[in-house]
Amino acid sequence: MAFTRSLKILIGLSALAATAAAGGAGAAEFPDRPVTIVVPFAAGTTTDLVARVVGEGMSENLGQPVVIENRAGAGGSVGTDEVVRADADGYTLSMGTVGTLAINKSIFPNLPYDPETDVTPIAFIGYTPTLLVVNAESDYNTLQDLVDASKSGDGVTFASAGNGTSGHLAGELVKERSGGNMVHVPFRSGAEGLTAVLSGEVDFMFYHPVAALPNIEAGTMRALGVSGAEGSSIAPDVPPIADTHEGFDLIAWFLMAAPADTPPEIAKRLNEAVEASLASDAVVAHFKKNGIEFGSIEYADLGTFISEEIAKWGDIAEAAKAGVD
Structure with missing residues (x-):
């Protein structure tokens, strides 16, 4: 965008x-x-x-x-x-x-x-934008690694703060664009989903940079991509997913x-x-x-x-x- x-x-x-007669006086005093x-x-x-x-x-x-x-x-x-x-x-x-x-x-x-x-x-x-994050101990070093894994075995799982949230739909768009087997696992909050990724219970999720960065900087989490086509100013080294999946731009x-x-x-x-x-x-x-x-x-x-x-x-x-x- x-x-x-x-x-x-x-x-x-x-x-x-057109609106002067009905609301001009009130508007002139706004706000009082x-x-x-x-x-x-x-x-x-x-x-x-x-x-x-x-x-x-x-x-x-x-x-x-x-x-x-x-x-x-x-x-x-x-x-x-x-x-x-x-x-x-x-x-x-x-x-x-x-x-x-x-x-x-x-x-x-x-x-x-x-x-x-x-x-x-x-x-x-x-x-x-949001960051696509995985556990730092996982085998996923790039988005392509994650996509490849989703096309083998039982596929991969992704967390979100609930059905219909932007994080859920971002995961679904990755699934649709890659053609992989990616299973949604909803949680009651983004923080719970992030904990599940850190524990290895779930493979990945999309989350706000400011919340994910402390874990990335601590070496417990890795960011594979950013959902916005223009990247993230707070995580400038993370490549936009749009670089490999044209038109991917969710914010x-x-x-x-x-x-x-x-x-x-x-x-x-x-x-x-x-x-x-x-x-x-x-x-x-x-x-x-x-x-x-x-x-x-x-x-x-x-x-x-x-x-x-x-x-x-x-x-x-x-x-x-x-x-x-």
């Missing part, structure tokens, strides 16, 4: 004029009270930490407190549904992810919201979203606040430390981006039969 390095917000004057960012996952998760550091910068720019509320459940669907049902006034936002705004539409047949019609995309936050991303029908002028104000926060020293330092990459998408293209991601991950989920009944 290619990202531009500049973000130009283009909101037509006609759209502003605290803004809430709903994180649809538990406190301490990567999504939560990103929301908190970005929210702090937004608060400084908006001149109002930004409150973080955690509403975990159903792969992030519970918290996201809470946001889409909120008033479209800019005061309730969601820290959206590749799961809540793309993967879940294919995984949950009764998803209570539609990420293509029920949200107003505000700003692209950033993304992180976990974050995108701020509001309810559908949020007035364009309020969406613009929020976008400006997010962009100012992303340029702050605190956010730059946090992203660098945690292997989160910056990447901008034109404001007008955010909806298209979500639709394209839904289609891409949906194809993988369908091939993997990863839907939840």
Whole structure:
């Protein structure tokens, strides 16, 4: 996936004029009270930490407190549904992810919201590729070693944080592209899956670089590839899987979203606040430390981006039969 390095917000004057009568007064005063960012996952998760550091910068720019509320459940669907049902006034936002705004539409047949019609995309936050890791004592020194092993004997196994997660679907895509016998072993969390790889219970998994690197540096784990086509800044020596499997480009991303029908002028104000926060020293330092990459998408293209991601991950989920009944 290619990202531009500049973000130009283009909101037509006609759209502003159309909403002026209904919401102009309120928008002119926005915000005049605290803004809430709903994180649809538990406190301490990567999504939560990103929301908190970005929210702090937004608060400084908006001149109002930004409150973080955690509403975990159903792969992030519970918290996201809470946001889409909120008033479209800019005061309730969601820290959206590749799961809540793309993967879940294919995984949950009764998803209570539609990420293509029920949200107003505000700003692209950033993304992180994942590392394909194996036990350092295994015989797998390259991705090809792993693929060869998957085509002999009983094949190989791979762990994930659960059915339908990005790590699960990344493993399924490797399986589909290589034609090997790779069996998915879901765990309740990524940390449990990582422990299973370290113990030799499972052969490999895809995991966030910042969590896997301590084991790699300690010599107990080896990285064979990175899921993003552009590699990882925090693990620059790990080759992209796309180098040997053309078109392989899967990343976990974050995108701020509001309810559908949020007035364009309020969406613009929020976008400006997010962009100012992303340029702050605190956010730059946090992203660098945690292997989160910056990447901008034109404001007008955010909806298209979500639709394209839904289609891409949906194809993988369908091939993997990863839907939840």
